[in-house]
Amino acid sequence: MVSLGEFSRVVSSIYAAAITPVHWEVALRDIRRVLGSEQAGLFVDDPSWSVGNSTLPGEAAASYAQYYHRFDHVFAAVEHGLVGDIRTGTELMPLVRRSELHDWLRPLGIDDGLFVRLTDGARPVCLLTGAARGDEAFGTRDRIRLTGELVGHLQQALRAREQLAALADRTGELAAALEVIRHGVGIVAADHLMIDHNSAAERILRREDGLALRSGRITATTAHAEEKLHCALAQALGAGLCAVRRGTTLTCVRPSGRRPYIVHVLPSYRSSGEQPRRPMALVLIVDPEDKPVPPAVLLRKLYGLTRAEAEIAIRVTDGAHLKDISQELSISLPTVRTHLQHAFDKTGTHRQADLVHLLLALSP
Incomplete structure (x- = not known):
């Protein structure tokens, strides 16, 4: 017994x-x-x-x-x-x-x-x-x-x-999906609790330069930005008097003097099995100081650029002058201009500003 x-x-x-x-x-x-x-x-x-x-x-x-x-x-x-x-x-x-x-x-x-x-x-x-x-x-x-x-x-x-x-599978899939986005992305629940975020958001919040994570909650480090962020999250979550959920875009000043973050706060949901969907807010943090450069392999694959054309296109995107590119790559200035013109032709652009805009848009 x-x-x-x-x-x-x-x-x-x-x-x-x-x-x-x-x-x-x-x-x-x-x-x-x-x-x-x-x-x-x-x-x-x-x-x-x-x-x-x-x-x-x-x-x-x-x-x-x-x-x-x-x-x-x-x-x-x-x-x-x-x-x-x-x-x-x-x-x-x-x-x-x-x-x-x-x-x-x-x-x-x-x-x-x-x-x-x-x-x-x-x-x-x-x-x-x-x-x-x-x-x-x-x-x-x-x-x-x-x-x-x-x-x-x-x-x-x-x-x-x-x-x-x-x-665990769904959480892993969500984490993997967030990681392919180069901007900071976080999912915020009631009381501004950050329940998930990608590594880009982790880096931004760790700096505490305008935005931070305090007791698991996303906050702004200045009073004015905190008020705007609080209101945006309330609107996205439908909290308080905000009966209609809607998205908001705001800027967040950085004490370091760097260009302010651009913060998009959007309504979202998260389901848990058979439980009712819970209101969430998707927070997208764009750092204007972040200037991603698309890899040469991607340029060559999408537009058929040669190795040299892709290299010059990337350096132009990074703000380098044609004369400097000529010296760094040990090729003549006319050759640099020829490669750049080929990059224009293959990507359907006509000037450096257009090419920079296109290449920046390639990175997720």
Whole structure:
């Protein structure tokens, strides 16, 4: 008979595994202990049966995935059963007594046990609690009852793990998307909390030159700019008296004397599973001092520029004079002008200002 304290510890370890998957082995060891089994494991059919997490030795799990899974008529029967239905070794083990799988099971002390399909769908997860054959069948009334009480917690933990994994994927995708933008981008929730931002925004906020992050909130470092930013965020979030959400563009003075940031604050949303969409504000910070230069490879790929033409176009974008380019590249001034004219022709521009405008627009 399992005490309430022991049962509580097992349940706690199951939910700990949902949050931190490396703890599944601990949870399965706890399940094995309270049931008195030799082994415990989660088996996954994706696209053939393999050991997900278990107390099995690593080499045993590998050999099962590589070879012995093809003879596993036990889990084939469990898969075709109902979700949550507890099947006994007395019922199922005869299916594999004379197969090669029995050679894999015997050294592991599995000749009896309890088996449960925990999840539905095309990628089912099943629980194994395996034991050696004894005078009494492993599937006693107490063990079946205890397993039944654990099934609901295991199913909830697996659902939580799946949702957390999906959330991590979405967060990773969002972070990757933000990183391709060269300007500072942040996502702001209620109370001006910055819940996500890219590395460009991180650099800007770390300088505390006009904008900063204080207690997780985006703020301006001057009183006048802070008032404008506060109002813009309220309008984007629909907070206070701002019933209609709308975007705002403002400038933010920098104490360093550099050109002010241009800050676009736009309404946005973030969904969380089945929860209602939450109002968010997308903050785009443009630093006029940042003058990106498109890579030569991009110019050559998009417009067919030669290496020399692309190099000269980039230097012009950076503000270099043609005479200086001639000296730096050790080519004559007429040659520089010829390459530049070819760059004009290939990009459909007619003067240096047009070319600079086009090249600056290439960088996201």
